[in-house]
Amino acid sequence: MLLRESPARLRLFFDMQTASSEQGLIDFLLQPESYPESPSRIVHYQTHISRVFVGDKRAYKIKKPVNFGFLDFTTLAKRYFYCKEEVLLNSRLADDTYLGVIPIYRKGEHYSFRPLKDSVVAEYAVKMKRIPEDKVLNNLIEEGELLHDRLVRTGEIIARFHLNAPIYKSGPYGGVGTVRTNTEENFEQIAPYRDVIIDEASYARLASYTRDFIRDNHECFAARKKRGFVREVHGDLHSKHICLTKPPIIFDCIEFNKRFRISDVLEDIAFLLMDLEYQGRFDLARAVSHAYFSSFPDAASPDVLRFYKIYRAVVRGKIEGFTADALQHDEEGRRAAVRRAKDYYGLARHYVDDHGDIFNPVVFMGVSGSGKSAIANGLFPDEGVVIRSDEIRKEIAGLSVNRHVYVDYGEDIYGPGMTETTYRIITERAVSLAKKGKRVVADATFLTSLHRLRFFEDCLRETLNPFFVYCLADEETLRERVLQRMKDNTDISDGHIAVLERQLQTMEEPRELPSFRVMKVNTRDKPEIIRGVLKSFL
Incomplete structure (x- = not known):
């Protein structure tokens, strides 16, 4: 809410x-x-x-x-x-x-x-x-489900709801005055958090963008209200309030204040699109957006939609900052709230500065058998370069890529020193090739936050726009894939069951990365299907 x-x-x-x-x-x-x-x-x-x-x-x-x-x-x-x-x-x-x-x-x-x-x-x-919790959208996203077709249906339902919603062409709701009041209230309330949760440069950039947009688009806001795009909508439209039953259930709207429920339809749909992208699901945001605007094309305004996505991200960042304040006696909860706040502000800044930029390089990460290599190969067949850790490691050791080295976890060419060198070279090559305009795919387990964060920060330092695909599968599937791969002997990976078991024990969740740059994918679907989903936004 x-x-x-x-x-x-x-x-x-x-x-x-x-x-x-x-x-x-x-x-x-x-x-x-x-x-x-x-x-x-x-x-x-x-x-x-x-x-x-x-x-x-x-x-x-x-x-x-x-x-x-x-x-x-x-x-x-x-x-x-x-x-x-x-x-x-x-x-x-x-x-x-x-x-x-x-x-x-x-x-x-x-x-x-x-x-x-x-x-x-x-x-x-x-x-x-x-409400069946196992069908609530944010839970399904957390599990890495693809969901494309079901989100298309959801976008159509929301569009139909907006088309039939009561229109407010007069009165205080949804006009430029309300927009200015709400946005100024945001920046006033988050000002004390500068250089604590939001850095000074991001605060200034978001504030100047917002004020400039309202000033330059005053007539646009007024025209949209006059044309009937300010309506009585949902007001709290995000993935925790959508249950993907058949048909989908969209629940828990704002009932207690009309000011929060009567707005431009783009503000309502922008909240859901921002929420999906905050969770790394740019594919689902595109699916919803395409379905929505196919059904309600007159409402479309890309610049206004982006404005409202930025506004909603800033609001969510503000709320998480308030939550962090309230959890002073719960250090773990406080840190989690601060992390979420920073991610929301980071997403808002991404919308302002990186709007339209392609994600590059793209990292495929996950334990052995998670399907990352099967998806990574062929993602960009004509223009892409795949940097695979198995190849780099054996190159450093002077071994043929087809020679298997089945050793215990962390031993021989998989020792700490060799692993450190491997990830350093992966990062250097990915950054260098991406700077030259190549589409780069990095394929490695990236088990530790240290290696992921170094890759991420080196990319940002060179003004690149990285994205991470976190490949998941249940443990039974992982073991079956590893055993089958060893039996077939058609892949260069040296991962075996004992290595997989240690990886599962030591894999660190990628919480250090901005949430909007990480897409969880359950790889039960065929690689070509997953590649098609990824290509929709990469």
Whole structure:
């Protein structure tokens, strides 16, 4: 959800203690026997404004009695009203997922979903069908699923929703004044984080781009509103709110403030496109974009769309900065929030400075048997150069590339010194060839953050635009591939089962790299299919 509260106010929320009466309600909702469905267990999630209690087949959501300025849930009547709004508004894209608003009764210290004699309504809950987590888009992206066809369908659904949404040609919403207010509020609120989370140069660059764009496109914003592109849309359209069932479910829209829900349709779709690209899925962003604008071509404006993607990335960076502030007693959580904030600001800067630049070089990384070499070979058959670690290593050792050296992990030509030299040469050659205009593919395990970060930083130092494809497969598939490769003896790799086992133990997740530069790919699909997906944006 889109937040615009101050850092102090967000910190205040996280410091609030749960009132004893609210705790009694929470205790009631945590008990499976409290529910009419008698679930086997209850899982509790919360945000700064709501709590969700998830059973086997149903979920119940209550609103916290909070006031952040942009929303006010402080009275039971207000919470009831916004529960009804939530059900009504989400019925637009989630159809029968939202089942209604359910009263929760209290008599003394006892709560119930059924009215008791002399009981009163203590709270209201939105009752929902349980969303299958294994089909939620961001979870599928994390698993490296391709998803192209399903995202095409999603783009079409969003376009149809926008085409039929109520139009706001007058009033305060969606005009250039609102845009300027929102963007200036962003830069005012993130100013204290300069040289802490966002570097001074990026802050200045993003602020100047934003202000210049609004100044130079004042008439464009006004014309878009006059033409009917400001509509009552979703307002919080990202991958955690899309479930790829058949048909897809798009849920959890903004119900509590029209200002966040009424905007240019491009701001709404830009949030999803930015979110997909933040997760390294430029392929899915292109699939959604093509489907959306094929269905709603009149809404297209590449420059305005880019503006809103930058705006949404800055908002998300701001929120993660606030979150980091609130986690001062959770160092691991704080560092993760800072990392996410930096990645969002990095993506915004990428949109400003690298817009339209091709990704080059491209790294294929992953453990033995992950399929990286099968995909890397043939990605750019006519213009590309593939730099493969197996070849470099044997070149250094003076061995034929076809001679196998099956040794223990970290031994012989796979010792630390040889590995360090191999990755240094891979990096030097990739940078040198890319600077000369060659399309470069680097194919190596890149197991450690040290080697990945050195490659990344050397590329940036030479103003290159690197991208990393992180190849994944389940362990059974990895072992089968390694054994089959050894049996066939048609590949130069020296990886064997014992080496694979050590790689799985030592592989470091690529968290040191900007998230938008890393695409996770589950390689269960055929290499030619995966190459086709990659070619859609590389």
